[in-house]
Amino acid sequence: MIRFYLTESIKSITRAKLASFFAVVTLSISIMFITTSFALIFLSNKIENSWKSEIKVNLFINDSIESEKLSQIKSKIVEFKEVADVNFISKQEAYKKFVEMTGEDFSKILETNPLPRSYTISFNNNISKNKITQIISKLQKIEGVDDVIYDYNLTFTILESIKSMRIIIFFLTILFTLIAIYLLFSTSKLVIAQKIEQYNIMKLVGAKLNSIKIPLLINGFILGIISSLICIIIFNVLYFFSQTIYPNIRFDNYLYFINFVFVFLGIILGPLGIGFFTKKLSLKVDETNIKK
Known part of the structure; x- marks a missing residue:
């Protein structure tokens, strides 16, 4: 019986290739958006903290300042509660870094x-x-500080964009989820319409309703798994390339969980759209019950 269900499910996909294709595409987008939405909610703090830790401000000290006064300058810097670390770079260390970089x-x-x-x-x-703007303004007024070099505008612009993206992704998630469910619903409708005569014969010979419903649900399950695999491949490839650009932002500990979420959503959303349609099925042999 299981073999029959699987065979019928695969036949349903091959008979409605175009509908199945669009169902997989929209379902993949929906799964990706849902996962991204949750990732932005749960991992946004990690991303924000990681990028903030990369913000550096350099204070260049006048050569006329004696070594004894350097500690006074450092004391004024650490007075700011937002300062996490202060690293002194001597002229010799600056020289070594210059040679290494150039x-x-x-x-x-x-x-x-x-x-x-x-x-x-x-x-x-x-x-x-x-x-940070206020801190830099005060640092520039410290006696002995020649210049303050910083570059944080891009970082904060990206962080603000991420916050705005949460709202956009949330609404897109809802939209694509509804589209995916509708397309799965339509795919089931198309499959039934194409096989209406066969299903009517099955009903006449006493076939159970599950013989019709289960292959359709398995069909949704298969489409959901395919969509999940597509999402897993896309996500892992993008994550791999993102490491070459932002090596400090790592989610290695979350990879298995995120991949699990992809599979879980595929298993749930795939049969869900088809499940709505199978509720309308009955053993009554009446072709007019199937809207073409």
């Missing part, structure tokens, strides 16, 4: 090291765009 050794040309001493400041998770 491959150029200016010591062969210049007798003295022109690179200034500096402090590199990192911030904690409580930092905001307005707060």
Whole structure:
């Protein structure tokens, strides 16, 4: 009997290829949006904290400032509760970093090291765009600070975009879920319409209603699994490439869970749309009950 159900399910997919294709596409999009929506809700804090930890502000110290006064400057920096770490870079360390980054050794040309001493400041998770602007304004007024170099606008722009995307993705999730369910509903309707004569004969010879319903539900299950696999492949490929751009944003511990969510949603949403249609099926032999 199981073999019959599987055979009928596969035949249903092959008979309605175009409808099945669109059902898989929209179901895949729906699953991806739903998972992305949950990911943005549960992982947005992790993304935000990770990106905020990458924000650096560099304070360049005037060469006339004596070493004893450097500790005073550092004390003023750490007074800000949003500051997580302060790292001092000497002229020699600045020289080594310059050579590593550029491959150029200016010591062969210049007798003295022109690179200034500096402090590199990192911030904690409580930092905001307005707060960091206020901090920089105060840092620039510290005696002995020649310049303050920063580049955080892009980071905060992306973080604000992520917050806006949550709302957009939420509504798109609802939209594509409804479309996917409707297409699965329509696919079942099309399959029944194409096989109406066969189903009427099955009813006349005493076939149970489950003989018609179960293959359709398995059909939805198969389409759901296919959609889940597509989502898993797309997600893992995108995640792999994202690591080359943002290596600090890692969700390795969540990969298995996210892949499980893809499969779970496929198993649920796939039969769901078809399940709505099978409720309308009955053992009454009346072709007019099937809208063509």
